[in-house]
Amino acid sequence: MISQTLLERRETVHRPDTASVIEVRDLRQKYGDFEAVKGISFEVRPGELFALLGTNGAGKTTTIEILEGFRPPTEGSVRVLGHDPVTERAKVRPHTGLMLQEGGFFTDLTVVETVRFWRDVSPNKPYTVAEVLDRVELAEKGDVQVRQLSGGQKRRLDLALATLAQPKVLFLDEPTTGMDPEARRNTWTIIQDLVSSGTTVLLTTHYLEEAERLADRLAIMHEGRIQLAGTAAEVVSQQGNRIRFRVPDQLPVERLPLLDGVAAATELRKGQLIAEYRLGADPDGTQQSLAHLISWASQNRLVLDRLEVRSASLEDVFLEVAHAA
């Protein structure tokens, strides 16, 4: 179960800070009668990377699109660099880079022509076309039409366009979807370099490892609300430790011991019954539970195959959020 402390955290994501680069306050968005975002607040400070995680349809893209100025919110307010992104677009847009879920390319143009076009209309030109392509490892694809790029290569081109002006604020909506692991790591490096040079980033992702690696702070959304927020370590540390093992053949599940008063949850994986105990975060308690389990196994002449003890992962937390509602 998600602890009360963590649930209360969603109320504290917004810490008033006049220097916030991105500020979202009591944001609500309706599409007709359907409320996709139900009153969320958070802020992103200068040079910070904030990740919005969440289940499908949680409202992440809706939130990012409002911040990008594509539509005004139904209720609440958003500020980017202190300005309203819709009514003060001219003050915000030159300083922001956008990477949408679907890149809006002219697919007949080549990669070089695309970068040249965007660079020409960009307010800042800190990099040459060759440097822009080099950074995302697309130099060899310069003469290829955009329509001929693979999905992952298109995402890399999109990232190149979003960052070619070295923006102050960068919105990345699922930037690494479709990329192979090497391209993903390369993208993480590009994003980390941008953050190191002072760019503030709001990123949505379904890759929890990506959020863990990159984010200074993160929020997990579900059905239009922020359910949890904090640093990855803060969010995960509240979740406690897990002990798992394969349930020995022929052992009835009812005979599994209680550990620290906790019963095992069991699940069938590839035909094998796995037992998992969700314990507290206290290492001493976990050690005692483990000792008790091993002594129980010895007394019953059982071998605990695939025995593992680990702290909860961000994935565990995410699944709790998704299932708790």
Ligand SMILES: Nc1ncnc2c1ncn2[C@@H]1O[C@H](COP(=O)(O)OP(=O)(O)OP(=O)(O)O)[C@@H](O)[C@H]1O
């Ligand atoms: N233009 C629209 N008209 C009506 N409903 C919409 C519109 N855009 C989004 N929605 C709905 O609003 C909800 C939130 O969608 P949104 O795209 O913001 O979620 P998300 O968190 O980005 O999801 P995913 O992870 O699947 O990309 C969904 O239920 C979606 O169907």
